Structures are given as structure tokens and as C-alpha cells.
Amino acid sequence: GESVGLHLPTLSVQEGDNSIINCAYSNSASDYFIWYKQESGKGPQFIIDIRSNMDKRQGQRVTVLLNKTVKHLSLQIAATQPGDSAVYFCAEAGNMLTFGGGTRLMVKP
Amino acid sequence: DTAVSQTPKYLVTQMGNDKSIKCEQNLGHDTMYWYKQDSKKFLKIMFSYNNKELIINETVPNRFSPKSPDKAHLNLHINSLELGDSAVYFCASSQDGVNQPQHFGDGTRLSIL
Numbered sequence: 042g043e044s045v046g047l048h049l050p051t052l053s054v055q056e057g058d059n060s061i062i063n064c065a066y067s068n069s070a071s072d073y074f075i076w077y078k079q080e081s082g083k084g085p086q087f088i089i090d091i092r093s094n095m096d097k098r099q100g101q102r103v104t105v106l107l108n109k110t111v112k113h114l115s116l117q118i119a120a121t122q123p124g125d126s127a128v129y130f131c132a133e134a135g136n137m138l139t140f141g142g143g144t145r146l147m148v149k150p
Numbered sequence: 151d152t153a154v155s156q157t158p159k160y161l162v163t164q165m166g167n168d169k170s171i172k173c174e175q176n177l178g179h180d181t182m183y184w185y186k187q188d189s190k191k192f193l194k195i196m197f198s199y200n201n202k203e204l205i206i207n208e209t210v211p212n213r214f215s216p217k218s219p220d221k222a223h224l225n226l227h228i229n230s231l232e233l234g235d236s237a238v239y240f241c242a243s244s245q246d247g248v249n250q251p252q253h254f255g256d257g258t259r260l261s262i263l
Contacts, residue, residue, distance in 0.1 A: 049191055073249045084154070084240050084254030085193070128191055134248045137205065138183075140193040 049128060051145040060118040064131030064141045069112060073134035076105060076116045079143075080127045088116070088129075123148045153177050156241050156255040164263050165233060171226045171258045173241030181247055182224035184216060185240040187257070193240070198248065199224055228260075236262045 054060045066074065072093040077085035091098045091105045091114075098105050104117040114131050126148045131141040154175045163169055175182065181200040187193045197216045198205040204216065213229045228235060238259050242252040 075251060077254075079191075082256070084242075084256045087251045087253065090251055130193065136248065137195045137198055137207065138248050138252060139195070143191045143193075 049143050049145045051147060053147045053149060054121050056121060056123060056148055056150050058121055060116075060121045060125070060146060062116045062118075062129050062144045062146065064114040064116075064144075066112050066114060066131065066133040066139075066141070068133055068135050068139070069109075071133035071135050071139075074105070074107060074114050075132045075134070075138070076103075076114075077130045077132060077140075078125075078127045079130065085130060118146075121146075121148050123150055153253050154241055154243055154255040156239075156258050158258060159256070160259050160261075162261045162263065163231060165231055167231050168227070168229045169231060169260070170228070171239055171241075171260075173224050173226070173255060174222055175241075175243040175253070176222065177243055177245075177253060179243035179245050179253070180221065181244050182218070183242040183244075183252060184224065184226050185242065185254075187238045187240060189237070196226075196239075197224075200246070231260075231262050233262050236260055 075090040076088040079085045089100045089105050091107050096107050102119045106115045128143045128145050130143045132138050157172045184196040196210045215227045217225045238257045240257045241255040244250045244252045
């Protein structure tokens with residue numbers, strides 16, 4: 042099987058609870074931010090994005106919050122399900138897309 | 151239909167060899183990318199390419215080179231493979247440039263013996 046990112050921070054939540062995954066970004070000039078979900082053996086999958094002229098954006102069961110003052114991004118997942126178990130990455134767009142280190146979300150049934 | 155497809159999915163080879171990974175996208179996107187993901191899951195951009203411009207991450211060794219026969223394909227050639235090249239390599243594409251969602255392939259796991 043695929044090697045496990047043993048040094049990834051892990052968030053463990055109960056099924057049905059809400060999850061919040063946080064991310065700090067580095068470049069104050071970045072104006073586009075994305076959250077990706079990566080399941081085992083798969084490539085990163087787009088979840089939601091936000092541009093710097095917004096501070097909140099909602100999708101289906103997901104919300105992204107952007108705080109430009111402290112360069113912080115968060116992903117909120119409502120009513121977390123077992124299928125949400127994956128590694129989540131934030132990414133910021135400068136002249137290239139720069140990924141954060143990832144957070145592993147584990148959902149307990 | 152798979153939007154971004156890479157071949158092979160697994161590649162096992164010896165140090166010093168030259169190998170290629172192929173990538174095709176059927177989304178009609180203008181920009182394609184190659185990323186490297188290490189054993190700690192850290193994803194790092196290697197190249198960004200459209201028909202106008204190749205942007206190279208300056209930390210990528212020149213043993214790595216992208217080749218684009220047409221807009222839908224961006225292959226990755228690697229010369230003189232080293233142990234440290236072992237990783238999962240992802241191809242991605244976006245409509246036009248980095249300020250739009252990128253769609254990723256499922257990766258090629260490269261193992262150097």
C-alpha cells in the first residue's frame with residue numbers, strides 16, 4: 042500500500058460532528074486559495090476555493106474562511122462522514138501554487 | 151472519462167536509468183503542471199507550462215525536463231535517476247494559469263532501487 046505520512050498532524054472527529062482544519066499561509070501577496078482532499082492512492086481533489094476579496098465562501102457541507110490579517114485559512118466540514126477521511130491540503134497561489142503540509146482527518150463511526 | 155491521466159501508475163527502476171512519465175488531460179485546459187509528493191505527503195510544484203511559457207521551480211534538478219507534444223500532453227523525462235527521486239509524481243491541469251482550480255491525476259509512484 043501507499044506509505045503513510047507519519048508526521049502529518051491528525052484531526053480525529055466523531056461521525057456527525059463538525060470538523061475544522063486550519064492552515065497558515067506565508068505570502069501576503071497571494072490572492073487565491075484552495076482546499077484539496079487527497080484519499081489514499083489518489084491525486085488531490087478540489088474541494089473549494091476563495092479569492093482574497095472575500096473572507097468566507099460556502100459549498101455543500103464545506104465552508105472556507107480567510108483571514109488575511111493573520112494569513113490564516115480554515116476549512117469547516119459540517120456533519121463529518123466516514124467518506125471525509127483523507128488528507129486535506131490548503132494551497133496558495135502566487136506565481137505557482139504552494140501547498141501547505143497537510144492534515145489527516147480521521148472520522149470515527 | 152478520466153480528466154487527467156498518467157502512465158504508468160507504478161515505475162520501479164534502477165539508479166542511473168532514464169525514464170519518462172506520460173500525462174494527458176481531456177479537459178481542454180491551457181496550463182499543465184508536474185508536482186512531486188514525498189513520503190511525508192509534502193507536495194511541491196516542479197513545473198508549470200502552457201503554450202507560451204515554461205515556469206521551472208528553481209530547486210528542480212536539470213535532470214528533470216517536461217516535454218509537451220501538444221496542449222493536451224505534458225510528459226516528464228528524468229535522466230540519471232537517483233535514490234532521492236523516489237516519490238509520487240502528480241500531473242495537473244487548469245483552464246488558464248495558477249489562479250484557477252487545478253485538476254490532478256492519480257499519480258505515478260516512482261521507486262528507485
